[in-house]
Amino acid sequence: xxxxxxxxxxxxxxxxxxxxxxxxxxxxxxxxxxxxxxxxxxxxxxxxxxxxxxxxxxxxxxxxxxxxxxxxxxxxxxxxxxxxxxxxxxxxxxxxxxxxxxxxxxxxxxxxxxxxxxxxxxxxxxxxxxxxxxxxxxxxxxxxxxxxxxxxxxxxxxxxxxxxxxxxxxxxxxxxxxxxxxxxxxxxxxxxxxxxxxxxxxxxxxxxxxxxxxxxxxxxxxxxxxxxxxxxxxxxxxxxxxxxxxxxxxxxxxxxxxxxxxxxxxxxxxxxxxxxxxxxxxxxxxxxxxxxxxxxxxxxxxxxxxxxxxxxxxxxxxxxxxxxxxxxxxxxxxxxxxxxxxxxxxxxxxxxxxxxxxxxxxxxxxxxxxxxxxxxxxxxxxxxxxxxxxxxxxxxxxxxxxxxxxxxxxxxxxxxxxxxxxxxxxxxxxxxxxxxxxxxxxx
Amino acid sequence: xxxxxxxxxxxxxxxxxxxxxxxxxxxxxxxxxxxxxxxxxxxxxxxxxxxxxxxxxxxxxxxxxxxxxxxxxxxxxxxxxxxxxxxxxxxxxxxxxxxxxxxxxxxxxxxxxxxxxxxxxxxxxxxxxxxxxxxxxxxxxxxxxxxxxxxxxxxxxxxxxxxxxxxxxxxxxxxxxxxxxxxxxxxxxxxxxxxxxxxxxxxxxxxxxxxxxxxxxxxxxxxxxxxxxxxxxxxxxxxxxxxxxxxxxxxxxxxxxxxxxxxxxxxxxxxxxxxxxxxxxxxxxxxxxxxxxxxxxxxxxxxxxxx
Numbered sequence: 001x002x003x004x005x006x007x008x009x010x011x012x013x014x015x016x017x018x019x020x021x022x023x024x025x026x027x028x029x030x031x032x033x034x035x036x037x038x039x040x041x042x043x044x045x046x047x048x049x050x051x052x053x054x055x056x057x058x059x060x061x062x063x064x065x066x067x068x069x070x071x072x073x074x075x076x077x078x079x080x081x082x083x084x085x086x087x088x089x090x091x092x093x094x095x096x097x098x099x100x101x102x103x104x105x106x107x108x109x110x111x112x113x114x115x116x117x118x119x120x121x122x123x124x125x126x127x128x129x130x131x132x133x134x135x136x137x138x139x140x141x142x143x144x145x146x147x148x149x150x151x152x153x154x155x156x157x158x159x160x161x162x163x164x165x166x167x168x169x170x171x172x173x174x175x176x177x178x179x180x181x182x183x184x185x186x187x188x189x190x191x192x193x194x195x196x197x198x199x200x201x202x203x204x205x206x207x208x209x210x211x212x213x214x215x216x217x218x219x220x221x222x223x224x225x226x227x228x229x230x231x232x233x234x235x236x237x238x239x240x241x242x243x244x245x246x247x248x249x250x251x252x253x254x255x256x257x258x259x260x261x262x263x264x265x266x267x268x269x270x271x272x273x274x275x276x277x278x279x280x281x282x283x284x285x286x287x288x289x290x291x292x293x294x295x296x297x298x299x300x301x302x303x304x305x306x307x308x309x310x311x312x313x314x315x316x317x318x319x320x321x322x323x324x325x326x327x328x329x330x331x332x333x334x335x336x337x338x339x340x341x342x343x344x345x346x347x348x349x350x351x352x353x354x355x356x357x358x359x360x361x362x363x364x365x366x367x368x369x370x371x372x373x374x375x376x377x378x379x380x381x382x383x384x385x386x387x388x389x390x391x392x393x394x395x396x397x398x399x400x401x402x403x404x405x406x407x408x409x410x411x412x413x414x415x416x417x418x419x420x421x422x423x424x425x426x427x428x429x430x431x432x433x434x435x436x437x438x439x440x441x442x443x
Numbered sequence: 444x445x446x447x448x449x450x451x452x453x454x455x456x457x458x459x460x461x462x463x464x465x466x467x468x469x470x471x472x473x474x475x476x477x478x479x480x481x482x483x484x485x486x487x488x489x490x491x492x493x494x495x496x497x498x499x500x501x502x503x504x505x506x507x508x509x510x511x512x513x514x515x516x517x518x519x520x521x522x523x524x525x526x527x528x529x530x531x532x533x534x535x536x537x538x539x540x541x542x543x544x545x546x547x548x549x550x551x552x553x554x555x556x557x558x559x560x561x562x563x564x565x566x567x568x569x570x571x572x573x574x575x576x577x578x579x580x581x582x583x584x585x586x587x588x589x590x591x592x593x594x595x596x597x598x599x600x601x602x603x604x605x606x607x608x609x610x611x612x613x614x615x616x617x618x619x620x621x622x623x624x625x626x627x628x629x630x631x632x633x634x635x636x637x638x639x640x641x642x643x644x645x646x647x648x649x650x651x652x653x654x655x656x657x658x659x660x661x662x663x664x665x666x667x668x669x670x671x672x673x674x675x676x677x678x679x680x681x682x683x684x685x686x687x688x689x690x691x692x693x694x695x696x697x698x699x700x701x702x703x704x705x706x707x708x709x710x711x712x713x714x715x716x717x718x719x720x721x722x723x724x725x726x727x728x729x730x731x732x733x734x735x736x737x738x739x740x741x742x743x744x745x746x747x748x749x750x
Contacts, residue, residue: 095714099713099714099716102499102500102501102716103500103713105500105501106500106501127501127502129501211597211602211603212588212594212597214588272587272588273587273605273608274608275605275607275608275693275696275697276582276585276586276587276590276605276606276607276608277586277587277588277608278586278589281589282588282589287588287589401715403714403715404714404715407710407714407715410696411695411696411698411699412698414608414696414697414698414700415610415696415697415698415699415700417608417697418605418608418609418610418613418696418697418698418700419609420610420697420698420700421698
């Protein structure tokens with residue numbers, strides 16, 4: 001238990017006392033804006049006239065920014081004297097975002113709310129930078145929010161058994177396929193329980209033409225998150241073991257994955273080489289019959305009037321599963337305004353905000369009620385698999401040295417996919433290097 | 444000219460004219476020197492200090508002696524990354540200078556003025572565009588299936604090349620981009636050098652019956668050698684610090700196939716948060732660049748004609 005969490009630890013009896021009192025306090029404060037502050041969950045529920053500045057370190061794209069700005073606008077109506085300063089980082093990679101956050105911390109930038117994804121969660125928690133939000137999530141006014149989020153999402157953001165982030169949005173990996181090309185090839189849409197063998201046979205039938213006329217059966221998602229489902233379905237774990245402490249690349253199934261993906265390009269020739277290939281572009285242009293992604297490209301499909309597509313589960317082998325990654329809001333220990341920060345987070349995770357997230361269409365909202373709403377799952381036709389996959393999906397392995405492990409794995413991956421190294425050598429070299437890293441990382 | 448109030452005040456304190464001028468000069472260069480100290484000398488000293496520590500930005504540095512330097516010497520990735528950097532430097536410097544010189548010679552011919560301005564502007568234009576944009580554009584051009592280069596190669600029967608995904612092609616791809624981007628600068632400097640050669644020399648050589656090759660070898664190259672020396676030194680320093688083009692174009696891949704030393708420094712410092720190790724590599728690179736530059740000045744005495 002960190003020093004910080006000890007500071008906020010409370011007994012069960014005390015919790016019940018506070019919890020009972022807090023329910024009344026929240027009700028009172030909700031009914032009477034401007035009423036005096038009251039104690040809730042070890043913190044003080046701020047009065048509506050409180051003056052404060054909340055510094056947020058945030059990430060996302062242009063569409064997300066619109067959603068957050070609207071949420072801040074709603075919050076300002078409740079707390080007109082609270083100023084929100086949003087350091088918004090347009091995300092390029094988790095490594096880059098973590099780097100900017102670390103630089104902000106090192107530079108002494110005050111941060112009251114951190115928006116970060118699972119990939120960086122263990123890193124910031126292992127440095128004792130974050131405050132546990134167990135107490136805040138346990139208070140009655142948070143129940144409506146907490147109960148609306150799938151346990152898998154909440155659990156994936158825990159560090160050493162404690163919650164540090166409230167999930168707000170997430171993504172998984174599934175197969176996107178071109179319905180028109182399937183029809184032209186006389187193929188039925190893939191079944192939800194299809195296997196690797198079915199997948200390969202389908203990809204082979206869909207691969208046609210030569211040179212500039214070539215249509216590829218499948219575009220390999222050549223990024224760490226996108227490659228995890230192959231390892232999960234073949235070995236039951238990702239590139240790391242389920243506890244994220246050791247390399248899983250010595251599992252025989254891992255070599256099978258690397259060989260299979262290598263063969264898709266060099267033996268079966270159903271996939272283009274991965275470096276310098278834009279799967280999204282080829283898929284939307286009808287030059288690639290299947291690819292893999294999460295929910296994030298769907299908005300661009302709509303924007304480009306591309307509707308000949310649907311989604312299906314990841315093909316299974318040993319296990320039927322896929323990967324998911326989740327982002328969430330947390331409060332750094334250094335924040336002097338944790339009470340106000342929690343109120344901002346509640347607004348950022350409100351139904352209204354998540355409905356706006358759903359409309360933006362990039363990520364899947366963490367609230368089940370929104371992600372399973374008719375509006376959200378109506379497009380694509382099989383859109384129900386997005387939230388539905390959570391019962392079997394596993395979080396992307398995210399140890400505290402995630403960026404380094406990812407870089408090592410991807411370096412060996414690109415060596416293999418450029419045909420400079422054979423799958424067996426790439427897998428064993430990656431295993432050795434990642435094992436050394438994990439041994440020294442103290443995950 | 445009436446003395447300014449500033450020099451008048453100095454004068455009133457009894458300083459001599461030369462001292463007053465020197466003091467004024469120091470005051471004028473003070474902002475620049477301050478920036479140089481804070482943003483150049485300061486970081487160099489900080490990097491020197493950090494290179495003897497283990498430092499992850501978020502926790503205080505811990506003294507680790509020469510561990511970072513011994514690790515660097517044993518680092519297997521350095522055995523790939525250093526040769527990459529040397530390869531890129533040699534070919535980028537050569538390519539930029541040869542292409543720049545040839546373009547300058549062509550433009551220096553008796554062309555209509557409008558045509559000369561057009562070519563000069565066209566060749567120099569890439570220099571004005573930020574490298575990141577150039578890299579993104581070339582990334583599209585180098586794409587295997589949808590790239591423009593492979594499209595034209597396909598028209599003449601060459602099968603699509605995997606420029607960015609092949610260990611053997613990726614470095615030439617980086618060099619092509621670098622030369623396209625930077626040879627315009629060399630062209631402009633060479634052109635200025637060529638136009639500075641008095642025409643009398645060429646006329647005298649022609650009267651003596653010298654052919655084109657003899658004129659190039661005996662007149663043009665010796666007289667342009669100071670320009671060439673300047674460009675080789677500047678290009679070498681730039682090439683040894685190659686970063687943004689490769690970062691955008693290939694991210695150092697495939698594997699470490701196109702990774703440069705500066706990329707590795709960035710990666711270690713800001714992705715792996717090993718500031719100590721990154722500082723050790725950075726200082727080592729600084730020493731190498733300094734050494735090579737001094738060496739060039741020494742060797743330059745044998746081939747650069749400054750008279």
